[in-house]
Amino acid sequence: MREVFFYLFAFLSVVFAVVSVTHRNVIKGGLSLxxxxxxxxxxxxxxxxxxxxxxxxxxxxxxxxxxYLFTLMTMDLKNFGKEPLRTISLAAGGAISLFLLxxxxxxxxxxxxxxxxxxxxxxxxxxxxxxxxxxLPFEVVSVLLLVATVGAVAVGRREE
Amino acid sequence: MIENLLxxxxxxGLMLVAVPPITYLERKVLGHMQQRPGPMxxxxxxxxxxxxxxxxxIFKEDIIPKGADRLLFMFAPxxxxxxxxxxxxxxxxxxxxxxxxxxxxxxxxxxSAISIxxxxxxxxxxxxxxxxxAGMRAAAQVLGYELPLGFAIMAxxxxxxxxxxxxxxxxxxxxxxxxxxxxxxxxLFLFVMAAEVGRPPFDLPEGESELxxxxxxxxxxxxxxxxxxxxxxxxxVLSLVVSLLFLGGWSGPLADKYPALGVxxxxxxxxxxxxxxxxxxxxxxxxxxxxxxxxMWKILLPISILNLFVVAAEALFVG
Numbered sequence: 001m002r003e004v005f006f007y008l009f010a011f012l013s014v015v016f017a018v019v020s021v022t023h024r025n026v027i028k029g030g031l032s033l034x035x036x037x038x039x040x041x042x043x044x045x046x047x048x049x050x051x052x053x054x055x056x057x058x059x060x061x062x063x064x065x066x067x068y069l070f071t072l073m074t075m076d077l078k079n080f081g082k083e084p085l086r087t088i089s090l091a092a093g094g095a096i097s098l099f100l101l102x103x104x105x106x107x108x109x110x111x112x113x114x115x116x117x118x119x120x121x122x123x124x125x126x127x128x129x130x131x132x133x134x135x136l137p138f139e140v141v142s143v144l145l146l147v148a149t150v151g152a153v154a155v156g157r158r159e160e
Numbered sequence: 161m162i163e164n165l166l167x168x169x170x171x172x173g174l175m176l177v178a179v180p181p182i183t184y185l186e187r188k189v190l191g192h193m194q195q196r197p198g199p200m201x202x203x204x205x206x207x208x209x210x211x212x213x214x215x216x217x218i219f220k221e222d223i224i225p226k227g228a229d230r231l232l233f234m235f236a237p238x239x240x241x242x243x244x245x246x247x248x249x250x251x252x253x254x255x256x257x258x259x260x261x262x263x264x265x266x267x268x269x270x271x272s273a274i275s276i277x278x279x280x281x282x283x284x285x286x287x288x289x290x291x292x293x294a295g296m297r298a299a300a301q302v303l304g305y306e307l308p309l310g311f312a313i314m315a316x317x318x319x320x321x322x323x324x325x326x327x328x329x330x331x332x333x334x335x336x337x338x339x340x341x342x343x344x345x346x347x348l349f350l351f352v353m354a355a356e357v358g359r360p361p362f363d364l365p366e367g368e369s370e371l372x373x374x375x376x377x378x379x380x381x382x383x384x385x386x387x388x389x390x391x392x393x394x395x396x397v398l399s400l401v402v403s404l405l406f407l408g409g410w411s412g413p414l415a416d417k418y419p420a421l422g423v424x425x426x427x428x429x430x431x432x433x434x435x436x437x438x439x440x441x442x443x444x445x446x447x448x449x450x451x452x453x454x455x456m457w458k459i460l461l462p463i464s465i466l467n468l469f470v471v472a473a474e475a476l477f478v479g
Contacts, residue, residue: 027284031232034277041270051323054266062273063306069280070299073292122262123323 006046013039026072034065051123168249168258175248179392180210186438193442220381225287228378232285237383240278240390247271248397252325254410254423263323268401269313272356276302278390279358279365279375286378294374297449298358298365304456305355305362311464312348315471316405319478329409338406341474344467346406348460350436353402355452357394359437361444362452369446395437396430403429 016036023029037060044053130138184199184207191198199206224233250257250264261267276298283295319341320328332338339346355362366374376387403409407429410422447455 028232031277031281038274050261051263051266054263054270057270058266058273058310062270062276062302066276066280066299066302070296070303073284073296073299 002046006043009039009042009046012036013043027069030065030069030072033068034061037061037065051126164258167256170256171248171251171253171258172245174253175245175393175396176389178396179389180214182392182396182434183213183388184210186441189435189438190442193439214385217381217385222381222383223378225378227287229285229287232281233378234383236278236281236285237379237386237390239281240275241386241393243271243275243278244390244393244397247275248393251397251400251404252409253400254426255419256423257325261324264325265313265317265323265328265401265405268397269310272394272398273302273306275390275394278387282375282379282387283365286375288378290371290377291375294365294371294377298375300449300453301355301358301362301364304453305352308348308456308460308464309352309356311461311468312345312352313405315342315345315464315467316349318468318471318475321475325404325409328404329411332408333411335478337408341478342406342467342471344463345471346402348464348467349402349405350433352456352460353398354437354440355456357391357398357437359391359395360441361447363446364449364452395434399430399433399437400426402433 013036016032016039020029020031020033020036023032038057041053041056041061044050044056187209188198188206197205199209202208202212224230247268249259250261250267252264279298280295283291283293283298286292316328316338317323319338320331322328322331328338335341354360358365363374366376368374371377376384379387403426409429410419410426412422412425415422415425
Protein backbone atom coordinates (compact mmCIF):
# COMPACT_ATOMS: atom_id res chain seq x y z
CA MET A 1 0.00 0.00 0.00
CA ARG A 2 2.73 2.38 1.00
CA GLU A 3 4.75 1.58 -2.12
CA VAL A 4 1.74 2.28 -4.34
CA PHE A 5 1.41 5.78 -2.92
CA PHE A 6 5.16 6.30 -3.06
CA TYR A 7 5.29 5.57 -6.78
CA LEU A 8 2.06 7.46 -7.45
CA PHE A 9 3.30 10.67 -5.83
CA ALA A 10 6.81 10.28 -7.22
CA PHE A 11 5.33 9.97 -10.71
CA LEU A 12 3.05 12.98 -10.16
CA SER A 13 5.95 15.03 -8.88
CA VAL A 14 8.04 14.31 -11.96
CA VAL A 15 5.13 14.95 -14.34
CA PHE A 16 4.31 18.30 -12.75
CA ALA A 17 7.98 19.27 -12.74
CA VAL A 18 8.16 18.62 -16.50
CA VAL A 19 4.95 20.62 -17.04
CA SER A 20 6.28 23.52 -14.99
CA VAL A 21 9.35 23.75 -17.22
CA THR A 22 7.59 23.33 -20.55
CA HIS A 23 4.31 25.19 -20.12
CA ARG A 24 3.89 28.38 -22.17
CA ASN A 25 1.84 30.14 -19.50
CA VAL A 26 4.13 31.10 -16.62
CA ILE A 27 1.38 31.23 -14.00
CA LYS A 28 0.37 27.68 -14.85
CA GLY A 29 4.02 26.74 -14.80
CA GLY A 30 4.26 28.14 -11.28
CA LEU A 31 1.16 26.22 -10.25
CA SER A 32 2.48 22.94 -11.54
CA LEU A 33 5.73 23.69 -9.69
CA UNK A 34 3.57 23.96 -6.57
CA UNK A 35 1.87 20.66 -7.39
CA UNK A 36 5.29 19.08 -7.87
CA UNK A 37 6.48 20.34 -4.47
CA UNK A 38 3.34 19.11 -2.71
CA UNK A 39 3.64 15.71 -4.37
CA UNK A 40 7.26 15.59 -3.21
CA UNK A 41 6.04 16.32 0.32
CA UNK A 42 3.65 13.38 -0.02
CA UNK A 43 6.60 11.22 -1.13
CA UNK A 44 8.37 12.09 2.12
CA UNK A 45 5.19 11.08 3.97
CA UNK A 46 5.16 7.67 2.33
CA UNK A 47 8.82 7.23 3.31
CA UNK A 48 7.89 7.84 6.96
CA UNK A 49 9.47 11.31 7.17
CA UNK A 50 6.30 13.09 8.25
CA UNK A 51 8.02 16.21 9.62
CA UNK A 52 10.12 16.87 6.53
CA UNK A 53 7.09 16.30 4.31
CA UNK A 54 5.05 18.92 6.15
CA UNK A 55 7.91 21.40 6.25
CA UNK A 56 8.37 20.88 2.51
CA UNK A 57 4.74 21.89 1.94
CA UNK A 58 4.93 24.88 4.33
CA UNK A 59 8.21 26.29 3.02
CA UNK A 60 7.89 25.63 -0.69
CA UNK A 61 4.12 25.56 -1.05
CA UNK A 62 3.26 28.21 1.49
CA UNK A 63 6.05 30.70 0.97
CA UNK A 64 8.29 30.25 -2.06
CA UNK A 65 5.73 29.50 -4.78
CA UNK A 66 3.50 32.31 -3.42
CA UNK A 67 6.46 34.64 -3.83
CA TYR A 68 7.04 33.39 -7.40
CA LEU A 69 3.37 33.80 -8.30
CA PHE A 70 3.22 37.26 -6.75
CA THR A 71 6.21 38.36 -8.80
CA LEU A 72 4.86 36.76 -11.97
CA MET A 73 1.49 38.42 -11.50
CA THR A 74 3.05 41.87 -11.28
CA MET A 75 4.64 41.39 -14.72
CA ASP A 76 2.95 41.89 -18.06
CA LEU A 77 2.75 38.37 -19.40
CA LYS A 78 0.96 38.95 -22.69
CA ASN A 79 4.12 39.19 -24.76
CA PHE A 80 5.61 35.92 -23.70
CA GLY A 81 6.44 34.45 -27.10
CA LYS A 82 8.20 31.38 -28.29
CA GLU A 83 11.94 31.26 -27.68
CA PRO A 84 14.09 30.27 -30.63
CA LEU A 85 15.99 27.04 -30.03
CA ARG A 86 19.75 27.37 -30.24
CA THR A 87 21.86 24.28 -30.78
CA ILE A 88 24.73 25.36 -28.50
CA SER A 89 22.55 26.06 -25.45
CA LEU A 90 20.51 22.92 -26.17
CA ALA A 91 23.69 20.81 -26.29
CA ALA A 92 25.18 22.41 -23.16
CA GLY A 93 21.93 22.06 -21.17
CA GLY A 94 21.46 18.51 -22.41
CA ALA A 95 25.00 17.49 -21.42
CA ILE A 96 24.66 18.98 -17.93
CA SER A 97 21.25 17.35 -17.41
CA LEU A 98 22.54 14.00 -18.62
CA PHE A 99 25.47 14.20 -16.22
CA LEU A 100 23.12 15.13 -13.35
CA LEU A 101 20.74 12.32 -14.25
CA UNK A 102 23.62 9.85 -14.34
CA UNK A 103 24.97 10.93 -10.94
CA UNK A 104 21.53 10.81 -9.32
CA UNK A 105 20.89 7.34 -10.74
CA UNK A 106 24.32 6.20 -9.59
CA UNK A 107 23.74 7.59 -6.08
CA UNK A 108 20.34 5.90 -5.95
CA UNK A 109 21.90 2.63 -7.06
CA UNK A 110 24.52 2.81 -4.30
CA UNK A 111 21.87 3.38 -1.63
CA UNK A 112 19.65 0.64 -3.06
CA UNK A 113 18.48 -1.92 -0.51
CA UNK A 114 19.26 0.24 2.51
CA UNK A 115 16.36 0.32 4.93
CA UNK A 116 14.97 3.59 6.25
CA UNK A 117 15.00 3.77 10.05
CA UNK A 118 11.61 4.46 11.56
CA UNK A 119 12.89 7.36 13.64
CA UNK A 120 13.71 9.84 10.86
CA UNK A 121 10.24 11.33 11.03
CA UNK A 122 10.31 13.62 14.03
CA UNK A 123 11.67 17.11 14.60
CA UNK A 124 14.05 15.85 17.28
CA UNK A 125 15.77 13.37 14.99
CA UNK A 126 16.27 16.12 12.44
CA UNK A 127 17.40 18.74 14.97
CA UNK A 128 19.98 16.58 16.70
CA UNK A 129 22.40 16.20 13.78
CA UNK A 130 21.71 19.76 12.57
CA UNK A 131 22.51 21.47 15.87
CA UNK A 132 25.06 19.02 17.21
CA UNK A 133 27.07 17.06 14.72
CA UNK A 134 26.76 19.37 11.72
CA UNK A 135 26.49 22.64 13.64
CA LEU A 136 29.38 24.38 11.89
CA PRO A 137 28.29 23.64 8.31
CA PHE A 138 24.75 24.56 9.24
CA GLU A 139 25.82 27.95 10.59
CA VAL A 140 28.09 28.56 7.60
CA VAL A 141 25.15 27.93 5.27
CA SER A 142 22.99 30.36 7.23
CA VAL A 143 25.70 33.05 6.95
CA LEU A 144 25.83 32.35 3.22
CA LEU A 145 22.08 32.94 2.99
CA LEU A 146 22.46 36.15 4.96
CA VAL A 147 25.13 37.33 2.54
CA ALA A 148 22.81 36.60 -0.37
CA THR A 149 19.97 38.52 1.28
CA VAL A 150 22.14 41.56 2.04
CA GLY A 151 23.53 41.42 -1.49
CA ALA A 152 20.03 41.33 -2.99
CA VAL A 153 18.99 44.35 -0.94
CA ALA A 154 22.14 46.23 -1.92
CA VAL A 155 21.64 45.50 -5.64
CA GLY A 156 17.98 46.41 -5.44
CA ARG A 157 18.71 49.76 -3.79
CA ARG A 158 21.34 50.98 -6.24
CA GLU A 159 18.86 52.73 -8.52
CA GLU A 160 18.01 55.47 -6.03
CA MET B 161 -10.29 1.62 12.37
CA ILE B 162 -14.06 1.95 12.85
CA GLU B 163 -13.38 4.56 15.52
CA ASN B 164 -11.30 6.59 13.06
CA LEU B 165 -13.99 6.43 10.40
CA LEU B 166 -16.64 7.52 12.90
CA UNK B 167 -14.47 10.43 14.07
CA UNK B 168 -13.83 11.41 10.47
CA UNK B 169 -17.56 11.38 9.69
CA UNK B 170 -18.25 13.36 12.86
CA UNK B 171 -15.66 16.04 12.11
CA UNK B 172 -16.57 16.48 8.45
CA GLY B 173 -20.26 16.49 9.37
CA LEU B 174 -19.72 19.00 12.16
CA MET B 175 -17.69 21.33 9.92
CA LEU B 176 -20.24 21.30 7.13
CA VAL B 177 -23.32 21.51 9.37
CA ALA B 178 -21.87 24.25 11.58
CA VAL B 179 -21.31 26.73 8.74
CA PRO B 180 -24.93 27.85 8.00
CA PRO B 181 -25.78 28.56 11.68
CA ILE B 182 -22.50 30.44 12.03
CA THR B 183 -23.35 32.70 9.10
CA TYR B 184 -26.73 33.37 10.73
CA LEU B 185 -25.14 34.11 14.10
CA GLU B 186 -22.59 36.37 12.46
CA ARG B 187 -25.27 38.47 10.82
CA LYS B 188 -27.26 38.59 14.06
CA VAL B 189 -24.22 39.55 16.19
CA LEU B 190 -23.06 42.13 13.66
CA GLY B 191 -26.56 43.55 13.50
CA HIS B 192 -26.94 43.96 17.23
CA MET B 193 -23.47 45.45 17.56
CA GLN B 194 -24.46 48.06 14.98
CA GLN B 195 -27.81 48.62 16.75
CA ARG B 196 -30.01 47.03 14.13
CA PRO B 197 -31.89 43.72 14.40
CA GLY B 198 -30.13 41.77 11.60
CA PRO B 199 -32.16 39.19 9.63
CA MET B 200 -35.76 39.19 10.94
CA UNK B 201 -38.06 38.14 8.10
CA UNK B 202 -37.62 34.40 7.47
CA UNK B 203 -38.91 32.45 10.48
CA UNK B 204 -38.75 33.47 14.13
CA UNK B 205 -36.14 36.27 14.37
CA UNK B 206 -34.88 35.22 10.96
CA UNK B 207 -33.73 31.81 12.15
CA UNK B 208 -34.45 30.17 8.78
CA UNK B 209 -32.37 32.73 6.89
CA UNK B 210 -29.46 30.27 6.22
CA UNK B 211 -31.97 27.85 4.65
CA UNK B 212 -33.31 30.60 2.41
CA UNK B 213 -29.73 31.52 1.45
CA UNK B 214 -28.94 27.90 0.66
CA UNK B 215 -32.00 27.52 -1.58
CA UNK B 216 -31.16 30.75 -3.37
CA UNK B 217 -27.53 29.74 -3.91
CA ILE B 218 -28.39 26.24 -5.14
CA PHE B 219 -30.90 27.48 -7.74
CA LYS B 220 -28.83 30.40 -8.95
CA GLU B 221 -27.46 30.24 -12.47
CA ASP B 222 -23.90 29.00 -12.53
CA ILE B 223 -21.91 31.42 -14.66
CA ILE B 224 -18.43 30.90 -16.04
CA PRO B 225 -17.32 34.12 -17.72
CA LYS B 226 -16.00 34.12 -21.27
CA GLY B 227 -12.22 34.25 -21.37
CA ALA B 228 -11.91 32.68 -17.94
CA ASP B 229 -9.58 29.75 -17.48
CA ARG B 230 -12.35 27.15 -17.18
CA LEU B 231 -10.40 24.40 -15.44
CA LEU B 232 -8.77 26.59 -12.79
CA PHE B 233 -11.97 28.59 -12.38
CA MET B 234 -13.87 25.45 -11.45
CA PHE B 235 -11.00 24.02 -9.41
CA ALA B 236 -10.44 27.03 -7.10
CA PRO B 237 -13.63 26.89 -4.96
CA UNK B 238 -13.41 23.15 -4.41
CA UNK B 239 -9.77 23.52 -3.42
CA UNK B 240 -10.78 26.04 -0.78
CA UNK B 241 -13.12 23.52 0.90
CA UNK B 242 -10.70 20.65 0.37
CA UNK B 243 -7.76 22.34 2.11
CA UNK B 244 -9.94 23.49 5.00
CA UNK B 245 -11.34 19.99 5.57
CA UNK B 246 -7.86 18.45 5.40
CA UNK B 247 -6.74 20.84 8.15
CA UNK B 248 -9.83 19.91 10.18
CA UNK B 249 -9.05 16.21 9.89
CA UNK B 250 -6.02 16.32 12.21
CA UNK B 251 -7.46 18.66 14.84
CA UNK B 252 -8.81 16.78 17.85
CA UNK B 253 -12.12 17.91 19.35
CA UNK B 254 -12.03 16.51 22.86
CA UNK B 255 -11.24 12.82 22.44
CA UNK B 256 -12.40 12.79 18.82
CA UNK B 257 -9.56 12.94 16.31
CA UNK B 258 -10.02 11.70 12.77
CA UNK B 259 -6.34 11.31 11.85
CA UNK B 260 -3.90 10.99 14.75
CA UNK B 261 -0.59 12.55 13.73
CA UNK B 262 2.63 13.40 15.55
CA UNK B 263 3.12 16.73 13.77
CA UNK B 264 -0.57 17.67 13.70
CA UNK B 265 0.01 21.34 14.52
CA UNK B 266 2.43 21.73 11.63
CA UNK B 267 0.02 19.94 9.32
CA UNK B 268 -2.73 22.44 10.15
CA UNK B 269 -0.31 25.26 9.36
CA UNK B 270 0.69 23.65 6.06
CA UNK B 271 -2.92 23.22 4.98
CA SER B 272 -3.91 26.76 5.85
CA ALA B 273 -0.83 28.00 3.99
CA ILE B 274 -1.92 25.98 0.95
CA SER B 275 -5.54 27.17 1.19
CA ILE B 276 -4.53 30.67 0.06
CA UNK B 277 -3.99 29.26 -3.45
CA UNK B 278 -7.77 29.01 -3.77
CA UNK B 279 -7.92 32.81 -3.66
CA UNK B 280 -4.90 33.30 -5.93
CA UNK B 281 -6.28 30.80 -8.46
CA UNK B 282 -9.75 32.34 -8.36
CA UNK B 283 -8.25 35.78 -8.88
CA UNK B 284 -6.10 34.66 -11.76
CA UNK B 285 -8.58 32.42 -13.57
CA UNK B 286 -11.52 34.86 -13.50
CA UNK B 287 -9.81 37.05 -16.12
CA UNK B 288 -11.10 40.15 -14.37
CA UNK B 289 -9.20 43.17 -13.11
CA UNK B 290 -10.74 43.21 -9.66
CA UNK B 291 -10.30 39.50 -9.11
CA UNK B 292 -6.73 39.69 -10.35
CA UNK B 293 -5.87 42.51 -7.94
CA ALA B 294 -7.48 40.52 -5.14
CA GLY B 295 -5.40 37.48 -6.06
CA MET B 296 -2.23 39.57 -5.85
CA ARG B 297 -3.32 40.97 -2.52
CA ALA B 298 -3.91 37.46 -1.24
CA ALA B 299 -0.39 36.46 -2.26
CA ALA B 300 1.13 39.53 -0.58
CA GLN B 301 -0.93 38.92 2.54
CA VAL B 302 0.45 35.40 2.89
CA LEU B 303 3.98 36.74 2.65
CA GLY B 304 3.08 39.19 5.40
CA TYR B 305 1.44 36.97 7.98
CA GLU B 306 3.32 33.72 7.47
CA LEU B 307 6.38 34.73 9.51
CA PRO B 308 4.71 36.25 12.62
CA LEU B 309 2.27 33.33 12.66
CA GLY B 310 5.07 30.81 12.40
CA PHE B 311 7.05 32.47 15.19
CA ALA B 312 3.99 32.70 17.46
CA ILE B 313 3.37 28.99 16.97
CA MET B 314 7.04 28.17 17.46
CA ALA B 315 6.88 29.96 20.82
CA UNK B 316 4.08 27.63 21.90
CA UNK B 317 5.92 24.60 20.54
CA UNK B 318 9.12 25.48 22.41
CA UNK B 319 7.15 25.74 25.63
CA UNK B 320 5.23 22.48 25.21
CA UNK B 321 8.02 20.58 23.50
CA UNK B 322 5.72 18.90 20.99
CA UNK B 323 3.70 19.35 17.80
CA UNK B 324 1.14 16.82 19.01
CA UNK B 325 -2.12 18.35 20.25
CA UNK B 326 -2.61 15.56 22.80
CA UNK B 327 0.79 16.22 24.38
CA UNK B 328 0.12 19.99 24.29
CA UNK B 329 -3.13 19.61 26.22
CA UNK B 330 -1.48 17.16 28.62
CA UNK B 331 1.27 19.70 29.36
CA UNK B 332 -1.32 22.37 30.03
CA UNK B 333 -3.38 20.21 32.37
CA UNK B 334 -0.21 19.73 34.44
CA UNK B 335 1.22 23.25 34.38
CA UNK B 336 -1.79 25.47 33.73
CA UNK B 337 -3.10 27.12 30.58
CA UNK B 338 -0.65 28.33 27.98
CA UNK B 339 -2.07 31.85 27.99
CA UNK B 340 -0.59 32.34 31.46
CA UNK B 341 2.90 31.63 30.14
CA UNK B 342 2.52 33.07 26.67
CA UNK B 343 0.12 36.03 26.65
CA UNK B 344 2.12 37.72 23.89
CA UNK B 345 2.12 34.71 21.59
CA UNK B 346 -1.61 34.35 22.22
CA UNK B 347 -2.32 37.93 21.18
CA LEU B 348 -0.04 37.64 18.16
CA PHE B 349 -1.79 34.46 17.09
CA LEU B 350 -5.24 36.01 17.46
CA PHE B 351 -4.26 39.06 15.46
CA VAL B 352 -2.58 37.14 12.70
CA MET B 353 -5.39 34.58 12.60
CA ALA B 354 -7.68 37.28 11.24
CA ALA B 355 -5.26 37.75 8.34
CA GLU B 356 -4.91 34.03 7.81
CA VAL B 357 -8.65 33.44 7.34
CA GLY B 358 -9.04 36.70 5.42
CA ARG B 359 -11.43 38.29 7.90
CA PRO B 360 -11.73 41.96 8.84
CA PRO B 361 -9.61 43.93 9.59
CA PHE B 362 -7.47 41.94 7.12
CA ASP B 363 -10.06 41.03 4.47
CA LEU B 364 -7.99 42.68 1.75
CA PRO B 365 -8.53 39.97 -0.90
CA GLU B 366 -12.27 40.51 -0.54
CA GLY B 367 -12.34 44.28 -0.12
CA GLU B 368 -15.98 44.92 -1.07
CA SER B 369 -15.61 48.68 -1.04
CA GLU B 370 -12.66 48.73 -3.46
CA LEU B 371 -12.67 45.49 -5.43
CA UNK B 372 -16.43 44.76 -5.88
CA UNK B 373 -16.22 41.27 -4.40
CA UNK B 374 -12.50 40.67 -4.67
CA UNK B 375 -11.52 37.17 -5.70
CA UNK B 376 -15.14 35.96 -5.91
CA UNK B 377 -16.47 38.79 -8.08
CA UNK B 378 -17.13 36.46 -11.02
CA UNK B 379 -18.47 33.54 -9.02
CA UNK B 380 -22.12 32.69 -8.53
CA UNK B 381 -24.27 29.97 -7.02
CA UNK B 382 -22.65 27.07 -5.23
CA UNK B 383 -19.12 27.89 -6.37
CA UNK B 384 -19.50 31.21 -4.56
CA UNK B 385 -20.85 29.36 -1.53
CA UNK B 386 -17.89 26.96 -1.58
CA UNK B 387 -15.51 29.85 -0.87
CA UNK B 388 -17.56 30.74 2.16
CA UNK B 389 -17.59 27.15 3.35
CA UNK B 390 -13.81 27.13 3.08
CA UNK B 391 -13.48 30.44 4.93
CA UNK B 392 -15.80 29.48 7.78
CA UNK B 393 -14.33 25.99 8.18
CA UNK B 394 -10.93 27.68 8.42
CA UNK B 395 -12.28 29.95 11.14
CA UNK B 396 -13.65 26.96 13.09
CA VAL B 397 -10.41 25.03 12.72
CA LEU B 398 -8.20 27.90 13.81
CA SER B 399 -10.51 28.69 16.74
CA LEU B 400 -10.17 25.06 17.83
CA VAL B 401 -6.40 25.34 17.45
CA VAL B 402 -6.15 28.55 19.51
CA SER B 403 -8.12 27.00 22.35
CA LEU B 404 -5.89 23.92 22.14
CA LEU B 405 -2.70 25.95 22.19
CA PHE B 406 -3.49 28.59 24.79
CA LEU B 407 -6.68 27.71 26.68
CA GLY B 408 -6.04 24.09 27.59
CA GLY B 409 -8.21 22.53 24.87
CA TRP B 410 -10.61 20.00 26.35
CA SER B 411 -9.22 20.17 29.89
CA GLY B 412 -11.57 21.49 32.58
CA PRO B 413 -13.36 20.35 35.72
CA LEU B 414 -14.54 16.70 35.53
CA ALA B 415 -13.28 16.40 31.94
CA ASP B 416 -11.03 13.39 32.67
CA LYS B 417 -13.97 11.42 34.10
CA TYR B 418 -16.46 12.29 31.35
CA PRO B 419 -14.70 12.71 27.97
CA ALA B 420 -17.92 13.99 26.40
CA LEU B 421 -17.74 16.97 28.74
CA GLY B 422 -14.26 17.68 27.36
CA VAL B 423 -15.72 17.90 23.85
CA UNK B 424 -18.23 20.46 25.10
CA UNK B 425 -15.52 22.48 26.87
CA UNK B 426 -13.41 22.52 23.75
CA UNK B 427 -16.29 23.54 21.48
CA UNK B 428 -17.29 26.23 23.99
CA UNK B 429 -13.81 27.72 24.04
CA UNK B 430 -13.68 27.63 20.25
CA UNK B 431 -17.11 29.29 20.08
CA UNK B 432 -15.70 32.24 22.00
CA UNK B 433 -12.98 32.74 19.37
CA UNK B 434 -15.50 32.44 16.56
CA UNK B 435 -17.50 35.15 18.31
CA UNK B 436 -14.31 37.18 18.56
CA UNK B 437 -13.94 37.20 14.76
CA UNK B 438 -17.46 38.66 14.49
CA UNK B 439 -16.56 41.21 17.12
CA UNK B 440 -13.39 42.23 15.26
CA UNK B 441 -15.41 42.61 12.08
CA UNK B 442 -17.90 44.92 13.78
CA UNK B 443 -15.19 46.97 15.49
CA UNK B 444 -12.31 47.60 13.10
CA UNK B 445 -12.24 49.15 9.64
CA UNK B 446 -10.16 47.40 6.99
CA UNK B 447 -6.47 48.19 6.95
CA UNK B 448 -4.99 49.57 3.79
CA UNK B 449 -2.69 47.29 1.82
CA UNK B 450 0.56 49.05 2.77
CA UNK B 451 -0.61 49.39 6.38
CA UNK B 452 -1.19 45.65 6.57
CA UNK B 453 2.26 44.89 5.21
CA UNK B 454 4.04 47.34 7.52
CA UNK B 455 2.11 46.09 10.57
CA MET B 456 3.14 42.55 9.78
CA TRP B 457 6.76 43.15 8.84
CA LYS B 458 7.73 46.10 11.02
CA ILE B 459 5.77 45.52 14.22
CA LEU B 460 4.58 41.95 14.60
CA LEU B 461 7.66 40.22 13.20
CA PRO B 462 10.21 41.84 15.59
CA ILE B 463 7.85 41.31 18.55
CA SER B 464 7.37 37.67 17.70
CA ILE B 465 11.14 37.12 17.33
CA LEU B 466 11.80 38.76 20.70
CA ASN B 467 9.05 36.61 22.17
CA LEU B 468 11.00 33.53 21.11
CA PHE B 469 13.82 34.51 23.48
CA VAL B 470 11.35 35.02 26.31
CA VAL B 471 9.77 31.65 25.75
CA ALA B 472 13.14 29.93 25.52
CA ALA B 473 13.99 31.26 29.01
CA GLU B 474 10.57 30.18 30.26
CA ALA B 475 10.94 26.70 28.88
CA LEU B 476 14.27 26.44 30.68
CA PHE B 477 12.69 27.20 34.08
CA VAL B 478 9.25 25.63 33.72
CA GLY B 479 10.40 22.62 31.70
